[in-house]
Amino acid sequence: MDASVHHKTSTLAKGDTLLAVDNVSLAFGGVKAITDVSFDIKKGEIRAIIGPNGAGKTSMLNVINGFYHPQQGRITFKGETRQKMRPYVAASQGIARTFQNVALFKGMTTLDNIMAGRSLKMNSNLFWQLWRHGPAMREEVEHRRVVEEIIDFLEIQAIRKTPVGKLPYGLQKRVELGRALAMEPELLLLDEPMAGMNLEEKEDMSRFIVDVNTQYGTTIALIEHDIGVVMDLSDRVVVLEYGRKIADGTPDHVKNDQTVIDAYLGVPH
Amino acid sequence: MHALYMVLIDPFVQMVSAPDLFVQTIWEGLVAGVLYALIALGFVLIFKASGVFNFAQGMMVVFAGLTLIAFQDMGLPAIAALAASLAVMYLLALSIERVVLRPLVNQPDIILFMATFGITYILIGFGEMIFGGEPREVNTKAFFLPQGSFEIPILGGFVQIQKIDVAAAVIAALMIAALGFFFQKTRIGRALRAVADSHKAALSVGISLNQIWVIVWFAAGIVALVAGIMWGARSNVSFALQVVALKALPVLILGGFTSIPGAIIGGLIIGVGEKLGEFYWGPLMGGGIESWLAYFIALGFLLFRPQGLFGDKIIERI
Amino acid sequence: MFYREAGQFKTTYPSDMAIFPIAQDRIGIGIILAMAFIFIPLFASDFIMSSVMIPFLVFSLAAIGLNILTGYTGLISLGTGAFMGVGAYACYKLMTIFPGVNIIVWIVTAGFFSAAVGILFGIPSLRIKGFYLAVATLAAQFFLQWCFVRIPWLYNYNASGAIEVGTRTLFGIPIVGPNATPEARYYVLLCIVVVLTWIASNLVHGRIGRSWMAVRDMDIAAELMGIKLLDTKLLAFAVSSFYAGVAGACMMFLWYGGGEASDAFNINQSFLILFMVIIGGLGSLIGSFFGAAFISILPTILKFGLPAIGVPLSGATAEHLIHITVGGLIIFFLIVEPHGLARLWQIGKQKLRMWPFPY
Numbered sequence: 012m013d014a015s016v017h018h019k020t021s022t023l024a025k026g027d028t029l030l031a032v033d034n035v036s037l038a039f040g041g042v043k044a045i046t047d048v049s050f051d052i053k054k055g056e057i058r059a060i061i062g063p064n065g066a067g068k069t070s071m072l073n074v075i076n077g078f079y080h081p082q083q084g085r086i087t088f089k090g091e092t093r094q095k096m097r098p099y100v101a102a103s104q105g106i107a108r109t110f111q112n113v114a115l116f117k118g119m120t121t122l123d124n125i126m127a128g129r130s131l132k133m134n135s136n137l138f139w140q141l142w143r144h145g146p147a148m149r150e151e152v153e154h155r156r157v158v159e160e161i162i163d164f165l166e167i168q169a170i171r172k173t174p175v176g177k178l179p180y181g182l183q184k185r186v187e188l189g190r191a192l193a194m195e196p197e198l199l200l201l202d203e204p205m206a207g208m209n210l211e212e213k214e215d216m217s218r219f220i221v222d223v224n225t226q227y228g229t230t231i232a233l234i235e236h237d238i239g240v241v242m243d244l245s246d247r248v249v250v251l252e253y254g255r256k257i258a259d260g261t262p263d264h265v266k267n268d269q270t271v272i273d274a275y276l277g278v279p280h
Numbered sequence: 281m282h283a284l285y286m287v288l289i290d291p292f293v294q295m296v297s298a299p300d301l302f303v304q305t306i307w308e309g310l311v312a313g314v315l316y317a318l319i320a321l322g323f324v325l326i327f328k329a330s331g332v333f334n335f336a337q338g339m340m341v342v343f344a345g346l347t348l349i350a351f352q353d354m355g356l357p358a359i360a361a362l363a364a365s366l367a368v369m370y371l372l373a374l375s376i377e378r379v380v381l382r383p384l385v386n387q388p389d390i391i392l393f394m395a396t397f398g399i400t401y402i403l404i405g406f407g408e409m410i411f412g413g414e415p416r417e418v419n420t421k422a423f424f425l426p427q428g429s430f431e432i433p434i435l436g437g438f439v440q441i442q443k444i445d446v447a448a449a450v451i452a453a454l455m456i457a458a459l460g461f462f463f464q465k466t467r468i469g470r471a472l473r474a475v476a477d478s479h480k481a482a483l484s485v486g487i488s489l490n491q492i493w494v495i496v497w498f499a500a501g502i503v504a505l506v507a508g509i510m511w512g513a514r515s516n517v518s519f520a521l522q523v524v525a526l527k528a529l530p531v532l533i534l535g536g537f538t539s540i541p542g543a544i545i546g547g548l549i550i551g552v553g554e555k556l557g558e559f560y561w562g563p564l565m566g567g568g569i570e571s572w573l574a575y576f577i578a579l580g581f582l583l584f585r586p587q588g589l590f591g592d593k594i595i596e597r598i
Numbered sequence: 599m600f601y602r603e604a605g606q607f608k609t610t611y612p613s614d615m616a617i618f619p620i621a622q623d624r625i626g627i628g629i630i631l632a633m634a635f636i637f638i639p640l641f642a643s644d645f646i647m648s649s650v651m652i653p654f655l656v657f658s659l660a661a662i663g664l665n666i667l668t669g670y671t672g673l674i675s676l677g678t679g680a681f682m683g684v685g686a687y688a689c690y691k692l693m694t695i696f697p698g699v700n701i702i703v704w705i706v707t708a709g710f711f712s713a714a715v716g717i718l719f720g721i722p723s724l725r726i727k728g729f730y731l732a733v734a735t736l737a738a739q740f741f742l743q744w745c746f747v748r749i750p751w752l753y754n755y756n757a758s759g760a761i762e763v764g765t766r767t768l769f770g771i772p773i774v775g776p777n778a779t780p781e782a783r784y785y786v787l788l789c790i791v792v793v794l795t796w797i798a799s800n801l802v803h804g805r806i807g808r809s810w811m812a813v814r815d816m817d818i819a820a821e822l823m824g825i826k827l828l829d830t831k832l833l834a835f836a837v838s839s840f841y842a843g844v845a846g847a848c849m850m851f852l853w854y855g856g857g858e859a860s861d862a863f864n865i866n867q868s869f870l871i872l873f874m875v876i877i878g879g880l881g882s883l884i885g886s887f888f889g890a891a892f893i894s895i896l897p898t899i900l901k902f903g904l905p906a907i908g909v910p911l912s913g914a915t916a917e918h919l920i921h922i923t924v925g926g927l928i929i930f931f932l933i934v935e936p937h938g939l940a941r942l943w944q945i946g947k948q949k950l951r952m953w954p955f956p957y
Contacts, residue, residue, distance in 0.1 A: 076822055102824030116815035118881065119808070127808045131824035135805070137833075143800035151804060152611045194823060333729050383933040390674070391936050393729070394876050394928065397869065401925025409918040523865065529733045537729070566748045575737030579722060582734070586725050 023089065025055040029230050030075065030198060035084030037070055037254075044070040045081070046254045052198065057224050057231045059245035059262075061238070063274060066251040068234045069111055072200045075232070076108055077101035089197070103131055107196030109187045111203045111234075117176035121186050124175055125161055128193030129154045161189045165219060181212040188219060199223065201233045205240060213237065217244060242266065250274070291560035300437025305559045306552055311445040313551020314452050315514075318507035319528040320535065320543040321456070322500040327537045328463075329472040329496035330381070331479075332392045336399040338525020340501060343403050344369055345508025345517035346411040349418060358422035362505075369501030377493045385489065386479065404519060413519060418512030420444065425513050448510040452544075455506060459499070459540060472496060476538070530578030534589055542589055553577045617799055634788055639781050647780035648853075649898055655787045656849045657890035661874040662798050662883060663841025668872070669880035670802055671834035672814030673723055677735035678842050678871045680742035683863030684712040685843025686850035687752045690761050694754055701766040701774050702786060705847040712843020713836040715742070720835030724828045739865055746863065763856035774851045783852045790848065794841060799883055801837065810834055811881070873924065877931050879940025888939035896923065 023029060030052040037045040045067045052058045060068050073079040075086060077096040085092050088104060107128075116124050133154060139147035162168055165185050170178060175186055184204060191199055204220065205213045217240060223229050235241050241248060242262040250258040250265055252274045258265050265271055295302045322337040347368050351361035380395050420427055426443035463469040475482040475492050483489060508517060531550050535542025554577070558570045581589070606621055608614035618624045638651060664678045688711035692704040719738040723731055746752060753759055765775030772778040773786045801807055809830045812820035821827050846863065854862065870893060878889020897920045935941050 078818070078822060098822045099824055099826055102822060108822060110819065114816045114819035116812045116819070118815050119811050123808055123811070126805075127812045127820070127825070128823055130805065130809055130812075133805045137806070140804050140806050141797050141800060143804055147804060148612060151615060155611045155615065190823070380929055380933075387932075387936060389728075391932055394872075395932050397873065398925040398928035398932070401921050401928065403925075405918040405921025405923075405925065408921070409915070413914075526736060526865070529736060533730060533733050568744060568748060571744050572737060572740035575733060575740060579734050579737050582726050582730060583722060586727075586730070 023054045025053075025228065027054050028052070028087075029054040029089065030232075031085075031087040032071075032075070033085045033087070035071075035074060035081045035086070037067075037074060037079055037081045043254055045074065045251075047084075048251065048254070048256045049084075050249045050256065050259055052230060052232055053247075054230055055224075055228050056246040057220070057233060057244050059233045059235060059241045059248045060251065061235065061241055061248060062251035065253075067254040068251055069202055070254075071251070072108060072202055072232070072234065075101075075198075076106045076200060102194065105195075105197035106200065107191040107194040107198075108200035109184070109191050109202055109204060111206065113180070113183045113187055115175045115183055115187055115190070118174060120172050120174055121162070121167060121178070121189075122158065122171050124186055125158045125189045125193045126154060128190040129158065131194065158193060161192050164192075164222075165189050181208050184208065184212075184216065185219070188216075192223065197230060199229050199231045201231060201235075203234050203236065205235060205237055213240065220244060286564055287561070294560060298437070300434055300439055303434055304439045305555050307439060307441065307445075309552030309555030310548055311442075311448070311514075311551070312555060313548035314445075314449050315507065315511060315547075316527050316531045316550055317544045317547025318452055318455075318503060318510065319525050320531040320547055321459070321540065322503040322507070323528055323532055324535075324538060324540055324543045325459070325496055325500045325503065328476045330475065330493055331389060332381070332396065333389065333537075334500065335393065335396040336403060337500065337504065337528065338522050339400045339403040339407075340369075340372070340504040341507045341511065341525060342517055342519055342521045343372075343407050343508075344501065344505040345418065345512045346407055346416060348505065348508065349416045349512065349517065350411055352419055352422065358419075361422075365505055366502065369505055370498050373494050373497035373501050376497055377490060381493050382490060400522075404522070408519065415516040415518030415520070416512070417516045418509055420513045423509065423513075425509075442514070444510075444513050448514070451506065451510065455503065456540060456544060459503075462499075463540070468492075468495060527574050530574040533578040534581055536589060546589065550574045550577060615803075617803055631792070634792075635785075639784060644780045647784050650895055651784055652780065652787060652853045653894045653898075654891055655784075655791045656845055656853050657871065657874060657894045658887050659791055659794060659848065660842055660845035660871045661878060661886035661890045662795060663838045663845060664871050665875045665878075665880065665883065665886045666798065666802070666810070666841065667834050667838035668875055669882065669885075670807060670814060671810040671831060671838075673720075673831060673834065674728070674732040674872075675735040675838070676732050676865070676868050676872065677719065677738035677742070679863045679865060679867030680739040681712050681716055681839045681842035682846025682849060682867065683742055683746055684715045684839075685709055685846035686761065686863065687746065688712065688843065689847035689851060690754070691752065693766070700768060701851065702768065702790075705790065705851065706844060708847040709840040709844040712846070713840040716835040716839025716842075717832050720832050723831045723835065736865075739868055743864060758858070760858045761850055761856045763851060766851075775855065778855075787848055787852045790844065794844065795883065798837075798841070802883065806833065814881075873928055877928065877938055879938025882938065882940035884943065885938050885940030888943070892927075892939065893924065896920065 028051045031049075032051065033049050035045055035048050036043070048067075048071065060071060062068055070079060074081050077098040077100060080095045087093075088101075088106070091104075116127060119127070133150055135146040135150045139145050143151075162171060165188065167182065167185055167189065170182060170186075175183055178186065188201075188204065191201075201220070205216050208216065220231060220233070221244065224231055233241070233245060245262060247260060248258075248262055248265045249256060250268075250271050257270045257274060258268045260268075319337055319341055322340065323334055326332055326334040326337070344365060348361055348365040351364045352358070356364060376399060380399060381392075384392055384395055425447055429440050429442045431438040431440050463472060471482070471487045471492055472495070474485070474487055475489060479489060482492075511517060511521065527550065528547075531543060531546040533546070534549055535544070535546030554570050554573050557573045557577075558567075562569045606619075608619065613619070618627060639647075642651065660678060660682060663681075664675060667673050667675050685708040689701075689704050689708035692707060693699075693701055696704075715738075719735065722734045726734055747759070750759075753761055756762055763775050765772050765777050767773060768782075768786065771782050773782045802810070809820065809825045810833075812823070812825055813827060813830050813834075817827060820830075849862065850856065874889030874893045875886060876889070877892055878887070879885025897916075900920055900923065901916045931938065
């Protein structure tokens with residue numbers, strides 16, 4: 012992908028705060044999913060969110076991209092603060108994501124899935140769509156070119172026209188990453204991108220994540236259970252347990268934190 | 281201004297000025313509601329236990345009713361006719377399980393839903409071929425069902441009540457109690473609820489899906505037979521009932537697809553709402569609004585409570 | 599052997615994105631069009647024209663409409679019949695009020711009225727999903743059917759309550775009304791169907807089709823990617839109802855030639871079109887044609903074909919047999935191939951591609 016394709020709209024420099032989560036609490040009825048969590052994500056970094064099952068990691072991502080609305084707290088993205096927003100708005104501001112259980116469009120081909128990721132950037136009107144000529148066709152070709160670059164980058168040329176429902180799990184995860192990349196996000200949320208993969212697939216996926224981060228400067232927030240991967244990839248780590256933040260810092264710092272060790276290994280109460 | 285008065289105020293003035301008429305309308309609504317509820321109950325049973333949205337339930341009511349009448353025509357005494365009809369409903373359940381459900385196990389819900397359309401069509405064709413297309417009446421005397429009516433003085437007027445309606449309500453109540461007991465207290469009931477939650481999980485703990493399906497479709501067949509008798513006793517059984525049976529759908533929406541009490545209360549609400557609407561507001565629109573009012577009542581409810589009256593709030597997860 | 603893409607290299611994106619990328623497909627579609635435009639009118643009898651071809655085309659159009667909604671966007675509708683009715687009545691009113699304008703203009707314009715009504719009844723689809731939505735469309739079906747009977751203005755206060763169709767011409771040739779020949783009606787209908795099918799194919803292959811399918815396959819993910827759910831669903835309702843409306847107008851004016859319309863657009867019509875879409879294949883345009891052919895021609899074959907080969911069949915028995923056969927086939931197809939005739943067609947093409955080798 013050349014630079015012109017992955018142009019950046021924001022004026023933030025590397026290291027500025029891209030996203031700040033302030034005192035966010037989320038509850039479903041009486042069940043508290045997230046309690047008073049604050050952290051930030053700096054532009055250009057890979058930020059990991061870890062924690063035992065049920066710690067509220069996925070809920071946190073859902074809050075960040077507007078799918079859940081927190082009862083308390085604020086989210087500041089690119090300097091704009093909001094409490095409630097539709098997922099559509101989050102997407103148009105440059106937040107893309109992948110899902111824990113692959114959420115691809117199963118009946119569509121790889122190509123169509125990734126093209127669907129370009130939806131926000133396509134705007135030829137209904138009239139031209141009816142005839143599939145003029146602006147509609149030009150737009151289609153232009154975005155096809157971008158999508159083909161993503162396909163090359165992820166090395167999935169051979170499955171371009173295969174319906175994704177027929178693909179093995181590892182490839183589906185890769186297509187899903189491609190679909191998120193097609194949105195040219197400023198912040199990419201990855202929910203367990205390596206869950207259920209074998210070692211080789213994990214290595215591939217890690218390579219793609221690092222490449223996306225270094226080549227295009229995309230900021231990445233990552234949930235992952237494989238601690239080895241987390242420690243290798245991420246710049247900073249947030250640790251959640253029972254919906255609360257128990258640690259935040261560099262991988263080395265977090266690794267030696269007693270509360271984190273207790274949370275993972277369990278302590279006799 | 282006048283139009284607003286006619287729509288917003290006048291109907292209520294009428295209700296207050298003739299309270300006996302108002303009560304009579306409500307009673308008729310409740311009676312219609314019991315019948316809707318009976319059909320909806322069949323839906324709920326099948327949906328609860330197999331996740332199948334059984335479009336054929338209305339047709340099963342017609343089919344059951346006509347079968348019973350045909351057996352009576354053949355000169356069988358009432359009890360024998362009833363037993364024979366039950367046997368037919370059991371065979372129906374068995375063949376539906378064999379021919380339709382078993383090959384379609386683990387298909388998406390929509391596919392199973394469509395398959396029940398197929399069942400409906402076969403039942404229509406088959407039924408009309410055997411029983412003919414004319415509306416038929418159930419011989420009420422043979423089943424010791426009361427006939428005639430009595431009047432209750434109320435609020436300075438009279439409310440007329442058909443005895444058969446009272447009987448229908450009592451029988452419906454008994455049946456619901458029996459079903460509730462069956463679901464909550466018996467081993468099969470527990471298996472049914474397990475299957476409803478997850479086919480695969482139920483299979484993995486050794487519950488026979490095929491057996492459960494036959495049982496539940498048979499149970500729905502029994503409910504259909506009772507509904508058919510009640511309906512046939514009030515007016516008559518004909519294939520036109522199929523369209524009326526569609527009204528079970530708004531009932532289900534109100535009550536939720538899996539709740540037995542929901543089906544009952546939903547049925548009553550729809551029945552009463554429909555009759556009140558038709559009686560007090562219908563004339564303003566030229567009448568006949570009964571044909572669609574139920575759907576609009578349900579739609580209105582849905583917009584505020586998409587999960588139905590008794591459903592839990594849906595938390596979308598991803 | 600003869601049907602394969604080997605050797606047909608695509609050097610530009612537009613040629614790779616063409617709707618028929620394989621040359622043999624393009625030849626095939628050419629042959630079908632030639633058949634439809636030249637051979638069928640030349641050789642088919644009036645009976646075949648008016649009892650087989652015209653119903654087939656009308657139902658194809660309606661099935662494409664419903665397929666856009668149910669097959670492509672995943673929204674079940676049980677109100678297609680009523681939306682067809684809106685088209686028929688809108689066309690009737692328009693041609694009565696503006697008798698000077700050509701009827702074809704009004705047939706197409708009627709679709710927009712139907713689309714507007716469709717949008718109205720599609721609004722609940724944002725909050726309501728699956729079976730719940732099916733019930734919402736039943737509300738449309740019964741309400742509109744009620745309107746067709748209770749609002750005499752719609753049928754110009756005719757005492758019979760029926761739509762009465764006078765003769766209308768195109769270039770001096772009667773195309774609507776008692777004097778129109780089956781050929782003339784067939785040609786008008788065929789042109790409408792070809793153009794609308796082409797447009798439908800353009801829509802589903804582009805951005806709009808992708809967002810429809812995205813909403814169908816995983817609505818939450820689609821929303822998180824910036825696809826507006828309400829807009830997408832309403833557009834599907836609008837386009838779908840437009841097709842249904844045009845189909846309804848065609849049905850009334852090019853096929854029935856008037857009549858008791860409220861009955862023609864009842865709930866059974868809605869079911870019938872749903873069956874066509876399912877048997878043909880959800881999410882497939884060609885499947886809509888297969889399904890329409892299957893369901894609209896089957897009754898004719900049973901009714902006229904069996905007596906012709908010596909099987910005595912009364913009208914009523916034929917009706918019952920049709921019901922049983924249609925019901926049985928629905929179940930049969932769901933079991934063997936839940937994806938409908940269109941999938942069988944694809945498998946056939948795949949086999950042909952490999953032929954004479956099995957793999």
